[in-house]
Amino acid sequence: MPLPTSSVYPPPSREFMPWPSRRSVVHSTKGIVACSQPLAAKCGIAILNAGGNAADAAVAVAAALNVTEPSSTGIGGDMFCLYYDAATGKVSALNGSGRSGAKYTPKLMRQSLGLPPDGPAEIPLTSVHAVTVPGAAAGWVDTVERFGSGKLSMEQILMPAIELAEKGFPVSEDSAFSWQNAEHILRKASPNYAELLKPDPSVPDGVRAPRAGDLIKLPTLAQTFRTLAKEGKKGFYTGRIARSIINTVQSLGGHLTLDDLLHHLETGSETVEPISLKFTGQGTGEDPLGGIELWEHPPNGQGLVALLALGIIQELEKQGKIPRFTPEQHNSAEYLHTVIEALRIAFADARWFVADPSTNSAPLKQLLSREYLSSRAALFNPSQASAPLTHGDPYSYPSPAHNSCDTVYLAVSDAQGNAISFINSTYSAFGTGIIPTQCGFTLQSRGANFSLYPPNHPNLLAPRKRPYHTIIPGLVTNLKDGSLHSVFGVMGGFMQPQGHVQVLLGQIVGGLSPQQALDAPRVCVVAEGDRSVFVEEGMAEEAIEGLKSLGHKVEVLHGWGARGRQMFGRGQIIRWTVDEVDGGGVWSAGSDMRGDGAAYPV
DSSP states (O other), X not given: OOOOXXXXXXXXXXXXXXXXXXXXXXXXXXXXEEEXXXXXXXXXXXXXXXTOOXXXXXXXXXXXXXXXXXXXXXXXXXXXXXXXXXXXXXXXXXXXXXXXXXXXXXXXXXXXXXXXXXXXXXXXXXXXXXXXXXXXHHHHHHHHHHHSOSSSXXXXXXHHHHHHHHHOEEOOHHHHHHHHHTHHHHHHHOTTGGGGSEEOTTSTTSXXXXXXXXXXXXHHHHHHHHHHHHHTHHHHHSHHHHHHHHHHHHXXXXXXXXXXXXXXXXXXXXXXXXXXXXXXXXXXXXXXXXXXXXXXXXXXBSHHHHHHHHHXXXXXXXXXXXXXXXXXXXXXXXXXXXXXXXXXXXXXXXXXXXXXXTTSOOOHHHHTSHHHHHHHHTTOOXXXXXXXXXXXXXXXXXXXXXXXXXXXXXXXXXXXXXXXEEEEEEESXXXXXXXXXXXOOOOOOGGGGSBOSSTTOTTBOOTTOOOOBOOOXXXXXXXXXXXXXXXXXXXXXXXXXXXXXXXXXXXXXXXXXXHHHHHSOOEEEOXXXXXXXXXXXXXXXXXXXXXXXXXXXXXXXXXXXXXXXXXXXXXXXXXXXXXXXXXXXXXXXXXXXXXXXXXXXX
């Protein structure tokens, strides 16, 4: 007879998270880990306490999130980071995204997918042809080598995640919700789907997605981490893991080869120059620190969208088309209209210009110049929602890179004043759902972001090319002295740059704390072009009606799930301030109530 069981959770029929929570800002002088999973945060804190710095801890958290939230992230995906070095004041960027295979061409993809030889077409998210080379494994190692403390080995940094996977852990609510919703993807994509499911003799085939509070172990993922820890990047991109990746992909008709993995091993992650925009609008220029500078990762990431939108808002204020908004006007109809329209204009440019810079270099200096931003601001109508916009190029076919996605964003700071903005993703839920045998992780679906048409699209699929990437970390410095203002990010497909603009302006315009800025209701522009905009429940009715009167097609989203609060992403913010009296530094952080995690002080 089975033992009696109990649960702290209500029956599954009850709606998950039907109300907003209230959280306080978390403060610390020694450092903070802000992420979407408590157990993952604990892994990062352990590394900081062991003498590691923010970069070391971020990799520990990223690995632990692969264990605790595998539907959203993993070593089979990609990563980007921005790192602030307190000793030098320098902002650095690392591009840890993988490339397509050497055989990948639009013609081959169309033939493999049974598509017509010409015309608009997309690579399905769950297709084996959406698999690109995983960049995260190399990215984790390179982050530690380039920005880490040098005090801890890769084995020490990965050990907390390894122990979680081997000894087992209780699954959190949000993760369980996503795991159950995407179980069918794993079952359809991989004969060995049981590697990422919970054994349960009471169900027909003996495995199922875990429920909230269930204990689960992921031993094959732990073994993958042990190999990376002991052998470094070579252990992932050659040997057993590499052969398993390629054998699995090719068995499903895919075209990746061992040479493609070896190419990434030899090429490594790319240290790139971050891009930025100086912002003195909305009264920030009168601040003692003289305004802020928003730093984003350059293409193939879409951080350009946030910079363009913020630059357009700055130009609109200079042109007298919008006021200096008061805190009371934050999230008013006039304020939201400004944000929405600036984002629409920015997306019109980005969906053409964001592509692999090694094959299609975007004219970033021109796009972020005051002259260009001023010309784009001229498209703004303060009394009417805009019609579909293009970028001024002869073709206006959009990139398909605006699907929703599952991602994790994390922020870490340390006692030395360093901070890192780190993001990792397999793109859609569990990526393609394809699990390399005895490896315990899924392969990403990032190749679905490539364009297959028109032939001159900068994001057109080509051999060993990186696709348009939705994942972006954010970082802000103060203009006067280059000191750190904050590291922050909002995960979730094309919501990410929209979240960057909204949570940053929430602090500037609304005078909101990091936690309040994350808690505030958000809007989400439908990036592909009509006047539709999603509005999160909790937004003032007056603001909603005001947007409708301006011609926006407003849909208010309620509850949880893909057509609810998940649409608006999950974010983290860590701010740096100096005490006015004794001059000591203080970290202050918030974590999105839309996720399972929080900000945890050291």
